[in-house]
Amino acid sequence: MTEKEMHSYRLTSMVEPSDKMLDAIMSGVAVMARQSTENAHKELVRRFDALKREIKVYQESLRKHA
Known part of the structure; x- marks a missing residue:
């Protein structure tokens, strides 16, 4: 089956798809x-x-201010 054929088929179509x-x-x-x-x-x-990374930066800032 070509890609064009596959893209042209719609599951809502009245035609059942082949296997x-x-x-x-x-x-x-x-x-x-x-x-x-x-x-x-x-x-x-x-x-x-x-x-x-954000948590690490936050923890380091807490240590500096402690």
Whole structure:
């Protein structure tokens, strides 16, 4: 199946997808889901690292004023 054929199909269509078309659609969804999960994990790690740096700066400022 060509990419054009896959993108032209809509699940709301009155035509049932072929097994090959459905397999291609599901494979595409799986790839997008894995990429989304990877991106979310990277963002979570980035935010935790930023928060750890902020906490460290805050703790150091408390020690200086103690």
